[in-house]
Amino acid sequence: MSRQANRGTESKKMSSELFTLTYGALVTQLCKDYENDEDVNKQLDKMGFNIGVRLIEDFLARSNVGRCHDFRETADVIAKVAFKMYLGITPSITNWSPAGDEFSLILENNPLVDFVELPDNHSSLIYSNLLCGVLRGALEMMAVEAKFVQDTLKGDGVTEIRMRFIRRIEDNLPAGEE
Amino acid sequence: MTVHNLYLFDRNGVCLHYSEWHRKKQAGIPKEEEYKLMYGMLFSIRSFVSKMSPLDIRYKLHYYETPTGIKVVMNTDLGVGPIRDVLHHIYSALYVELVVKNPLCPLGQTVQSELFRSRLDSYVRSLPFFSARAG
Numbered sequence A: 001m002s003r004q005a006n007r008g009t010e011s012k013k014m015s016s017e018l019f020t021l022t023y024g025a026l027v028t029q030l031c032k033d034y035e036n037d038e039d040v041n042k043q044l045d046k047m048g049f050n051i052g053v054r055l056i057e058d059f060l061a062r063s064n065v066g067r068c069h070d071f072r073e074t075a076d077v078i079a080k081v082a083f084k085m086y087l088g089i090t091p092s093i094t095n096w097s098p099a100g101d102e103f104s105l106i107l108e109n110n111p112l113v114d115f116v117e118l119p120d121n122h123s124s125l126i127y128s129n130l131l132c133g134v135l136r137g138a139l140e141m142m143a144v145e146a147k148f149v150q151d152t153l154k155g156d157g158v159t160e161i162r163m164r165f166i167r168r169i170e171d172n173l174p175a176g177e178e
Numbered sequence B: 001m002t003v004h005n006l007y008l009f010d011r012n013g014v015c016l017h018y019s020e021w022h023r024k025k026q027a028g029i030p031k032e033e034e035y036k037l038m039y040g041m042l043f044s045i046r047s048f049v050s051k052m053s054p055l056d057i058r059y060k061l062h063y064y065e066t067p068t069g070i071k072v073v074m075n076t077d078l079g080v081g082p083i084r085d086v087l088h089h090i091y092s093a094l095y096v097e098l099v100v101k102n103p104l105c106p107l108g109q110t111v112q113s114e115l116f117r118s119r120l121d122s123y124v125r126s127l128p129f130f131s132a133r134a135g
Helices: A016-034 A037-063 A071-087 A129-138 B031-049 B084-100 B114-125
Strands: A092-094 A102-107 A142-150 A159-168 B003-009 B015-020 B060-065 B071-076
Touching: A016 A037, A037 A071, A037 A129, A037 B084, A071 A092, A071 A102, A071 A159, A129 A142, A129 A159, B003 B031, B003 B084, B003 B114, B015 B031, B015 B114, B031 B071, B060 B084, B071 B084, B084 B114
Parallel strands: none
Antiparallel strands: A092 A102, A102 A159, A142 A159, B003 B015, B003 B071, B060 B071
8 A cells, every 4th residue: 555755744735625515525425324413413523523633643743733732822823824725714702701711712704605595404513523523633632622603504693612721631651550 | 883673652541553673671560551550650641740750760862742742752871862852853844644644543542543553663774873783
């Protein structure tokens, strides 16, 4: 099994239509497979999580970002480096909680939802929920919550993802060594 | 100058991969136990390192850790200088490219990929400080 030579740190260019249509086909198929919106939302989150745990390694390999010292730094890296690298957009960071453990990512435009309109029979579908799963998986070194609080697909002016820090997860000793 | 061996651990202490090139002595214990001991030692060393300078030892242990807890440990003889870029290359161009980005390679367990093993082996053998003659 051979592989092409390592392409270094550049991104491969890909048609954004292909990406949007692929994501749409995925959501559509999940809707057929699961029949109710809540289950689809869960599956999207789960798939996103599995993507996130791998994506973070690619991100670290390419971006040379070190360990973040606090959640504010994490927010900056997510919005200004990671979103830019993978989706070509830079969300803004707003609405910090007084304790500094919650913030919002505001996406003016969301590449996943180009061409998409939610039909009436899928009003509780969180179409872009994969993103929340990716964020949780990528931050596997800490437990975080990520959820959509505004969605342009539902008529809101912007798309807003609320991120909440729960706790850090320390490295583990191998099982049986405690 | 030469390279003795290399360990790749994840954040849960699972040994993802082990290769050796020039190792003068075997440990006399099963490999699985050696991996656990190595990881246990690294875990302890990490807590020391922040408080005091490292001990002088007869080989050099080169250590590279990512924020996700992936640890690359390469042991060489004393003639080898700092090799952060080498360890970073093993992480980014080999582990991430060939294992993480392959959806058919499960994470959190020993890497089965023959491609990874052989590419890593070729890379280490190509290093300027790798010599076929040990010591």
